[in-house]
Amino acid sequence: MNQMKTGLLMAAMTALFLAIGYLLGRETGMVMALGFAVMTNLFAYWNADKMVLSMAGAREVSERESPEFHAMVARLAQNAGLPMPKVYIIEQDQPNAFATGRNPENAAVAATTGLLQRLSRDEVEGVMAHELAHVKNRDTLIMAMTATISGAIGMLANFGFLFGSRDRNAPGGAIGQILLIVLAPLAAMIVQMAISRTREYGADRGGAEISGKPLALASALRRIASGAQAIRNEEAEANPAIAHLFIINPLAGTGIDSLFSTHPNTDSRIAALEAMAAEPGFAGAAAQGRSTRGPWQVEENPADATRKGPWG
Template sequence: MNTLKVILLLASLSGLLILAGYFVARGTGVVIALVFSALMNFGSYWYSDSIVLRMYSAREVPHAEAPVLHNSVEALAARAGLPKPRIYLISNDVPNAFATGRNEDHAAVAVTSGIQKILDRDELEGVLAHELSHIKHKDILISTMAATVASAVVLLSRWAVFFGNDEGGGMIPAIAMAVIAPVAATVIQMAISRSREYDADAGSARITGKPEALASALRKLSAASRANPMNVNPSTAHMFIVNPLSGDFLRTLFSTHPPIEKRIERLLAMKAAPKE
């Protein structure tokens, strides 16, 4: 059900992009929008992982320096049927984690230095399995595409104000597009992000067999994030396992993450469900 939802949301986002292009220059604008989006997605596909890792000064850590992380990731990746991703460390006491990379063979898991200070082994493995699930289900690519197309919609919507009076069908519709399209694109992008978080939580539970461990980890990570929000670029907030800006306080359409309580509730329901 979540997969169908994501497909429909991505289709809606693409529709907004085409509409924004139409308001810029009718048929020509549609072509421009599609080419522009393709170029942006190409760049994001190849370079987004290195960009975000550099953004947070993440460094790849050798096995000798972080044996627990390496051993856990290796075992969990084997269980998930994945190649072992590269492991990066971000020097930050706020506990959090994210995955990046264009595919299974070019993936990385990054954790902050603070995450091992508050999580036990089972909780840490729940978090790592969550990130591996993102990799397995190509959520990184989906989220990158959604963010890129949403950015293209915002940019083209602004252009519509300047060109709409001549070719796009009038100034008033162009202004309406410039106001409505960016909001709609952001809402759709956030909905995709929330949907993928639920699926990654479920994937973690399947890999580890311990949904309660991830539930406990999410509770700790969320509390730590609320107490000490991480200084991050808002455009990358959706990548982290919990909202790094201020926990899960954004309970609106514009939240990158589902409410922590809902995620925990779903995980504990998986624990309580009878095994077949």
């Protein structure tokens, strides 16, 4: 199913490239756009994860640098039956996280310092389990490639607007050029939204199963959504094509479902997780997920309460 989605996505993006090329230069422009599309698709397949991590300002951390966080991710990966992914930290006050990689063997998970500082240990586990569910479902390939190609389409549209044909008889003419710069990135964004919105519910459920803590994940979503509204994420603002990768839209100003939202309604996601916690298989889950302590504080030993997070 995911392979089919990837194929349909690449076909849609390629068709958009061809349409832009034809508008800019008829058959010649279409052939050039096709070549650009093929190169972009290949580049995205092998390099989209690196591009996304770079755009997000993520830094890989070793087990020595963050032993507790590494141990948490390793335990969750084992629960999910996945290889250990690379672990990244984003120096960002907004609590958030995402996963990327073309397959489970080349996956990476990234969390902001705000997530590690502001959420409880159980909530962080729920979030990282959600990201590993994306890896397990192979959503990361689709989403990373979408982010890369969406940005490329925006670049191509801008290039066409600035340097496109000035021939009044060219397809679309001046009005077509203006429509190009507006509609091409919009079409790519809609593809991103359609993918992200449908995959988040599946990753929520998968993450709850991996961690065994649906209410912790529900609590984390609530707190991350609040943080996303209050704290600006500069990297995401500068690179909006990566917004759909995060567990909560880092650009979100509201929590409502709409045509132009990259994520499902947070309240709807929380309701689904709460319903999951009420299922017989999660009868004991209601007892967890409500702590407001920092994730790296040890309640049994007050002397450890001021210990810094595992990123340094």
